[in-house]
Amino acid sequence: xxxxxxxxxxxxxxxxxxxxxxxxxxxxxxxxxxxxxxxxxxxxxxxxxxxxxxxxxxxxxxxxxxxxxxxxxxxxxxxxxxxxxxxxxxxxxxxxxxxxxxxxxxxxxxxxxxxxxxxxxxxxxxxxxxxxxxxxxxxxxxxxxxxxxxxxxxxxxxxxxxxxxxxxxxxxxxxxxxxxxxxxxxxxxxxxxxxxxxxxxxxxxxxxxxxxxxxxxxxxxxxxxxxxxxxxxxxxxxxxxxxxxxxxxxxxxxxxxxxxxxxxxxxxxxxxxxxxxxxxxxxxxxxxxxxxxxxxxxxxxxxxxxxxxxxxxxxxxxxxx
Amino acid sequence: xxxxxxxxxxxxxxxxxxxxxxxxxxxxxxxxxxxxxxxxxxxxxxxxxxxxxxxxxxxxxxxxxxxxxxxxxxxxxxxxxxxxxxxxxxxxxxxxxxxxxxxxxxxxxxxxxxxxxxxxxxxxxxxxxxxxxxxxxxxxxxxxxxxxxxxxxxxxxxxxxxxxxxxxxxxxxxxxxxxxxxxxxxxxxxxxxxxxxxxxxxxxxxxxxxxxxxxxxxxxxxxxxxxxxxxxxxxxxxxxxxxxxxxxxxxxxxxxxxxxxxxxxxxxxxxxxxxxxxxxxxxxxxxxxxxxxxxxxxxxxxxxxxxxxxxxxxxxxxxxxxxxxxxxxxxxxxxxxxxxxxxxxxx
Numbered sequence: 001x002x003x004x005x006x007x008x009x010x011x012x013x014x015x016x017x018x019x020x021x022x023x024x025x026x027x028x029x030x031x032x033x034x035x036x037x038x039x040x041x042x043x044x045x046x047x048x049x050x051x052x053x054x055x056x057x058x059x060x061x062x063x064x065x066x067x068x069x070x071x072x073x074x075x076x077x078x079x080x081x082x083x084x085x086x087x088x089x090x091x092x093x094x095x096x097x098x099x100x101x102x103x104x105x106x107x108x109x110x111x112x113x114x115x116x117x118x119x120x121x122x123x124x125x126x127x128x129x130x131x132x133x134x135x136x137x138x139x140x141x142x143x144x145x146x147x148x149x150x151x152x153x154x155x156x157x158x159x160x161x162x163x164x165x166x167x168x169x170x171x172x173x174x175x176x177x178x179x180x181x182x183x184x185x186x187x188x189x190x191x192x193x194x195x196x197x198x199x200x201x202x203x204x205x206x207x208x209x210x211x212x213x214x215x216x217x218x219x220x221x222x223x224x225x226x227x228x229x230x231x232x233x234x235x236x237x238x239x240x241x242x243x244x245x246x247x248x249x250x251x252x253x254x255x256x257x258x259x260x261x262x263x264x265x266x267x268x269x270x271x272x273x274x275x276x277x278x279x280x281x282x283x284x285x286x287x288x289x290x291x292x293x294x295x296x297x298x299x300x301x302x303x304x305x306x307x308x309x310x311x312x313x314x315x316x317x318x319x320x321x
Numbered sequence: 322x323x324x325x326x327x328x329x330x331x332x333x334x335x336x337x338x339x340x341x342x343x344x345x346x347x348x349x350x351x352x353x354x355x356x357x358x359x360x361x362x363x364x365x366x367x368x369x370x371x372x373x374x375x376x377x378x379x380x381x382x383x384x385x386x387x388x389x390x391x392x393x394x395x396x397x398x399x400x401x402x403x404x405x406x407x408x409x410x411x412x413x414x415x416x417x418x419x420x421x422x423x424x425x426x427x428x429x430x431x432x433x434x435x436x437x438x439x440x441x442x443x444x445x446x447x448x449x450x451x452x453x454x455x456x457x458x459x460x461x462x463x464x465x466x467x468x469x470x471x472x473x474x475x476x477x478x479x480x481x482x483x484x485x486x487x488x489x490x491x492x493x494x495x496x497x498x499x500x501x502x503x504x505x506x507x508x509x510x511x512x513x514x515x516x517x518x519x520x521x522x523x524x525x526x527x528x529x530x531x532x533x534x535x536x537x538x539x540x541x542x543x544x545x546x547x548x549x550x551x552x553x554x555x556x557x558x559x560x561x562x563x564x565x566x567x568x569x570x571x572x573x574x575x576x577x578x579x580x581x582x583x584x585x586x587x588x589x590x591x592x593x594x595x596x597x598x599x600x601x602x603x604x605x606x607x608x609x610x611x612x613x614x615x616x617x618x619x620x621x622x623x624x625x626x627x628x629x630x631x632x633x634x635x636x637x638x639x640x641x642x643x644x645x646x647x648x649x650x651x652x653x654x655x656x657x658x659x660x661x662x663x664x665x666x667x668x
Contacts, residue, residue: 018629052663085525085545103504158652171531184651217658
């Protein structure tokens with residue numbers, strides 16, 4: 001029984017479990033992974049901004065976008081390797097390419113994106129090189145090479161920002177799995193918000209007009225594509241309640257405030273920086289909130305047993321009719 | 322060309338994994354109706370596979386001090402105490418006396434007696450008042466008492482009681498989410514249709530742990546890698562029975578060809594129903610269930626969740642194509658949003 005997407009039936013309060021212990025093993029991922037969700041999204045959004053700035057002749061914004069992309073992807077790599085139970089074996093990820101493993105897909109996306117983002121960012125150093133000699137040659141070659149790398153990085157960036165939604169959803173963790181239609185949109189919006197935020201803080205004021213529109217688009221994607229996150233029945237409870245719920249809510253409020261402030265900040269550098277900080281903070285809160293919601297849902301047998309029991313009882317009554 | 326049921330539905334996993342003319346799919350049928358909770362399976366598994374000790378702990382969960390399947394416990398015997406009669410049998414203890422086992426006076430007198438144990442202080446005399454008090458019956462301390470139900474509390478407080486015991490293990494799913502999501506290829510499908518972790522490959526990413534719908538696979542802390550039951554892959558290759566099934570004294574754990582085990586299990590359920598145990602049911606035997614059927618399946622005497630099993634697990638990768646589609650849509654939206662933002666006015 002649903003009305004306007006709201007679940008009106010109250011799930012049964014009582015359910016059987018084995019001494020109240022969880023059915024599932026809660027994710028062993030540490031906060032490294034929540035952090036990576038943020039840094040990976042930031043890198044992807046920044047690479048897109050860098051490419052947009054490059055193509056529309058905004059050199060200041062381009063530099064900020066490229067360096068943020070490199071910083072984000074470097075932090076991501078560190079966090080991902082650090083989270084492994086055996087960090088020294090991180091390269092075992094490169095043994096195979098598996099489309100059934102979002103982590104394998106993500107590894108290869110990062111392997112493509114990282115070096116491209118690196119080349120694009122380092123090319124920004126060209127003006128520091130001497131005019132003549134071998135280094136002078138490098139000075140002339142670097143910008144076009146950086147441009148190609150920047151565009152290629154931007155081409156792989158949307159995949160980097162959205163595959164993480166599948167990474168979380170392709171698990172038995174109830175709140176992550178059931179949210180699979182929403183998560184890629186939440187993460188895409190969050191990535192653009194974070195990257196716009198950094199741009200609003202760091203880029204020259206004259207070049208930030210697209211970032212205001214992008215922040216608005218980010219909010220539209222996150223609210224529009226992700227509004228189901230809190231409305232998917234019992235397993236959406238952790239997105240509304242408890243610490244995880246407060247983080248998700250904080251992310252939403254900060255996104256709304258940051259976007260509104262960004263639109264008003266056309267003439268004020270200070271206001272632009274404040275809006276940028278709110279957008280970045282929104283992305284951090286959303287990522288940690290979603291991460292935490294999954295952990296909560298795996299720890300409580302309720303979120304595993306009650307929906308499955310309901311499904312089973314429905315199936316049984318259907319076969320009896 | 323992948324099988325149409327590669328992600329969901331009935332499938333023979335070994336040929337699907339690329340084995341040509343593989344041996345028949347092997348598995349476990351664990352019949353919990355004859356489990357006596359001896360934990361020989363837990364011990365035999367640890368001994369054969371060199372699984373580290375899992376610590377000495379008293380969990381207050383009946384005689385279950387293992388708690389769950391973990392990286393250091395590949396078999397786990399669950400104990401459930403229920404105030405319920407088994408089947409249609411007459412209520413247990415119907416004709417038993419319900420008065421106190423001993424009168425308060427006798428108990429008080431007994432507490433004053435002592436005996437020479439040849440040691441010091443030996444067996445000191447007790448407190449008559451406390452002894453008289455305990456003659457009223459045992460206090461409930463959260464574990465089964467030494468006296469029959471209703472003794473001391475009166476016949477009206479007497480309940481029927483049954484004890485469920487079940488040796489849990491990795492299910493070796495037809496559609497194994499752990500294997501599907503493993504990014505290193507450490508988890509693989511054997512020629513026997515089972516699922517095994519290669520410990521020299523695993524880098525401890527932990528993805529399999531979140532993917533398992535049964536909460537089986539787990540990370541070993543000091544080692545960082547994921548571990549679980551191998552269905553004694555090394556013994557299978559030599560034509561031997563897995564250690565737990567070999568050690569089981571009641572044939573609660575039966576090992577064999579999966580097709581044959583399924584037939585045997587169906588016959589066993591029919592027999593139990595006939596004998597007046599309508600609650601007997603199979604779990605994980607159906608190739609049409611959410612994981613394509615388990616390589617290790619069970620005969621249970623109550624709902625699965627009572628034993629800590631998920632009632633209707635579905636392999637997460639069933640929805641993977643839909644997930645990638647949503648991600649693709651989100652990625653295109655993101656690219657389009659960026660393009661539109663940069664194509665707008667300059668100020």
